[in-house]
Amino acid sequence: MGFLGLLGVSAGSKAYDSPDALDQKGKKLYVLSGFVKGFQYQKADDLLEVMQPGEPLELQREPQNQYDAHAIAIYYAGKKIGYVARVQNKALSNLMDAGILIPEAEIAYVEKCAAPWENIHFAVVAYGKPDKSVEHLRVVQKPEYKSLIQGGDDFYNALVRNSSNNSIYSVIHESFPNGYEFNNAVNDSRILVNTAKLPIRSVPSRLVKNRLKVGDYDP
Numbered sequence: 021m022g023f024l025g026l027l028g029v030s031a032g033s034k035a036y037d038s039p040d041a042l043d044q045k046g047k048k049l050y051v052l053s054g055f056v057k058g059f060q061y062q063k064a065d066d067l068l069e070v071m072q073p074g075e076p077l078e079l080q081r082e083p084q085n086q087y088d089a090h091a092i093a094i095y096y097a098g099k100k101i102g103y104v105a106r107v108q109n110k111a112l113s114n115l116m117d118a119g120i121l122i123p124e125a126e127i128a129y130v131e132k133c134a135a136p137w138e139n140i141h142f143a144v145v146a147y148g149k150p151d152k153s154v155e156h157l158r159v160v161q162k163p164e165y166k167s168l169i170q171g172g173d174d175f176y177n178a179l180v181r182n183s184s185n186n187s188i189y190s191v192i193h194e195s196f197p198n199g200y201e202f203n204n205a206v207n208d209s210r211i212l213v214n215t216a217k218l219p220i221r222s223v224p225s226r227l228v229k230n231r232l233k234v235g236d237y238d239p
Contacts, residue, residue: 044146046147046149047148048145048147048158049148049157050128051144051145051146052112052144052158053104053141053142053160054106054108054141054142054163055105055140055163056102056140056141056142057137057186058103058137058142059101059137060136062100062101063101064096064099064100067097068231069140069179072130072145073126073127073129073130074126077094077095077096077125077126078094078096078126078127079092079093079095079104079112079123080095081093081117082092083113085190088103088106088109090114091103092104092112094142103144106186108155124144125142125143125144126142127140127141128160129160129162129163134168135176136179138167138168141163141236153228162176166193176202179192189216191223
């Protein structure tokens with residue numbers, strides 16, 4: 021039994037069903053959510069002007085993807101806008117490959133002022149009649165936008181721009197419990213940076229050791 025079965029829910033067949041259809045299928049639940057990864061590489065900035073929360077998204081498997089065999093691409097109005105994050109896609113891709121699930125998805129939040137990797141927050145939709153223990157799945161919580169935090173955002177962007185791969189996200193996000201802690205660490209110059217990997221102009225003038233080292237990293 022997959023994670024949807026454990027919740028007593030099933031995947032929807034299409035977006036925006038009639039009220040009667042929703043009653044038959046059960047309550048609308050959000051079983052997975054996250055930022056659309058790689059949006060900055062899709063040349064789709066113009067779509068931000070028309071995207072609205074609640075609009076449908078299409079999820080498509082890319083089993084031949086050379087970087088990730090579990091890759092799931094995300095499309096809006098027929099245009100690829102990015103991917104489900106690697107840390108979220110394994111279980112979902114297995115269900116899709118087995119034909120157990122043809123998932124629905126929709127836009128949960130759009131934040132045009134955030135960095136591109138935080139512009140669009142999506143949610144995967146399922147339907148069912150769960151008990152109160154999963155009532156929290158009926159709402160998608162507003163995400164934390166690390167790129168909007170004042171003070172640390174320029175340094176965060178510098179780390180991302182000058183990293184050779186996406187592992188920098190894991191380094192930063194797993195080293196600090198939230199964006200405010202990262203912001204404070206930057207302001208207090210409590211980060212040790214491998215300056216051989218990061219241009220010196222991007223490094224704060226005062227640096228002392230902390231739990232985060234930036235350089236080659238393989239999660």
